[in-house]
Amino acid sequence: MSDRGLRIGQIVVSVAGVALAAYLTYVHYQPAALICTTGGGCETVQQSKYAVLAGIPVAVLGLAAWTGALVLAIWDSELARTLLLAIALIALAFAVYLVVLQLFVIDAVCTWCMINDLAITPIFVVLTLLRLRTAEARATD
Amino acid sequence: MPPVPKPPSAKKGPNRNVVIAIVVAAVVAVALIAGSVVLTRGGGSNDATPTTTGSDGSVAAPVALVSGIPQSGTTLGSPKTLTKMLAYEDLQCPYCKKFTDDALPAIIDEYVRPGLVKLDWRGLAFLGPDSTKALEIALAAGRQNKLWEVIGLFYEKQGTENSGWVTDQVVDDVLASVPGLDAAKVKADAKSPAVQKQIAAIQNEAKVNKVGGTPSFFIVKGVSQPYQLQVALTPEAFRPALNDALKG
Numbered sequence: 274m275s276d277r278g279l280r281i282g283q284i285v286v287s288v289a290g291v292a293l294a295a296y297l298t299y300v301h302y303q304p305a306a307l308i309c310t311t312g313g314g315c316e317t318v319q320q321s322k323y324a325v326l327a328g329i330p331v332a333v334l335g336l337a338a339w340t341g342a343l344v345l346a347i348w349d350s351e352l353a354r355t356l357l358l359a360i361a362l363i364a365l366a367f368a369v370y371l372v373v374l375q376l377f378v379i380d381a382v383c384t385w386c387m388i389n390d391l392a393i394t395p396i397f398v399v400l401t402l403l404r405l406r407t408a409e410a411r412a413t414d
Numbered sequence: 415m416p417p418v419p420k421p422p423s424a425k426k427g428p429n430r431n432v433v434i435a436i437v438v439a440a441v442v443a444v445a446l447i448a449g450s451v452v453l454t455r456g457g458g459s460n461d462a463t464p465t466t467t468g469s470d471g472s473v474a475a476p477v478a479l480v481s482g483i484p485q486s487g488t489t490l491g492s493p494k495t496l497t498k499m500l501a502y503e504d505l506q507c508p509y510c511k512k513f514t515d516d517a518l519p520a521i522i523d524e525y526v527r528p529g530l531v532k533l534d535w536r537g538l539a540f541l542g543p544d545s546t547k548a549l550e551i552a553l554a555a556g557r558q559n560k561l562w563e564v565i566g567l568f569y570e571k572q573g574t575e576n577s578g579w580v581t582d583q584v585v586d587d588v589l590a591s592v593p594g595l596d597a598a599k600v601k602a603d604a605k606s607p608a609v610q611k612q613i614a615a616i617q618n619e620a621k622v623n624k625v626g627g628t629p630s631f632f633i634v635k636g637v638s639q640p641y642q643l644q645v646a647l648t649p650e651a652f653r654p655a656l657n658d659a660l661k662g
Contacts, residue, residue, distance in 0.1 A: 362435070366447065367443060405432065
């Protein structure tokens with residue numbers, strides 16, 4: 274796939290990430306608006322102490338990260354690609370941590386969080402790595 | 415001039431920028447995860463987190479059920495709401511537990527959270543000493559606007575009537591499961607004249623309203639006289655009654 278195609282993919286995935294994180298941020302402050310299809314797991318996760326890190330809701334951190342990723346994906350430069358890689362890897366590590374928390378510590382699963390952690394973030398990481406490889410291949414030609 | 419063959423390119427190492435990105439990512443990720451682990455352990459600096467409970471970070475279902483809904487003393491729901499449902503209950507009463515398990519979650523989600531109806535828990539203690547002990551604790555928690563979490567947790571732990579199931583350990587467990595609750599103050603307030611006076615006032619009110627047993631439910635609209643709901647303890651039975659109350 275071309276660099277352009279991968280970049281568009283990153284933009285699309287980032288928009289999905291921004292939308293999901295914005296929703297989770299909104300329901301953090303408006304719990305009544307939470308739509309949960311897994312028997313209260315979303316509420317349990319959202320209201321656990323792990324939903325806030327140093328006073329900042331994790332959903333807000335996610336929103337900031339996805340907004341940053343979107344801006345960097347639109348801004349096409351080598352520095353942007355490097356920063357995107359850093360954000361993608363941080364997001365992946367934190368997503369793994371959040372999945373472990375939900376499954377083994379909080380003992381409740383938030384569907385929306387899982388979509389972010391197990392689908393959107395890994396797809397974004399793959400796109401970022403593919404884009405990096407494309408750029409390196411271009412540089413060696 | 416014959417073309418000069420290009421020297422074979424030396425095998426390139428990893429891109430410097432990529433290495434920097436990986437190192438930065440590793441440092442930030444470790445910092446985030448370590449921060450989360452440290453700050454959520456015991457009495458860390460995240461005490462301001464409003465709805466945490468339990469050493470495992472999970473939230474008890476009765477706490478989650480009322481999370482984010484305004485409470486004031488014995489009432490649950492928006493203070494602006496005019497339609498109020500009084501619930502006369504005894505914490506030892508199995509049918510009160512059944513109502514709490516079967517109907518209350520739907521009533522809260524459909525009527526209380528959206529601000530249509532507020533609930534007022536009118537605790538009675540006619541079944542025995544366990545009722546009295548639990549009621550005192552519940553009303554004392556109400557002084558910190560945490561009554562609804564406490565009654566939900568008591569119902570969750572409800573034992574055989576007058577078996578002595580409201581032990582000090584059960585009380586401690588219930589209070590420890592409510593985030594932001596000052597357990598010591600609850601236990602001190604439970605025996606206070608203010609709480610005893612409140613119990614007596616609710617008993618008198620129940621007599622005036624001719625409450626014949628628990629659970630009993632009444633609707634009050636604004637300053638109008640309460641009228642009793644005769645309904646089964648299911649969401650399906652409460653919906654039309656509450657809808658009628660909202661229309662009328």
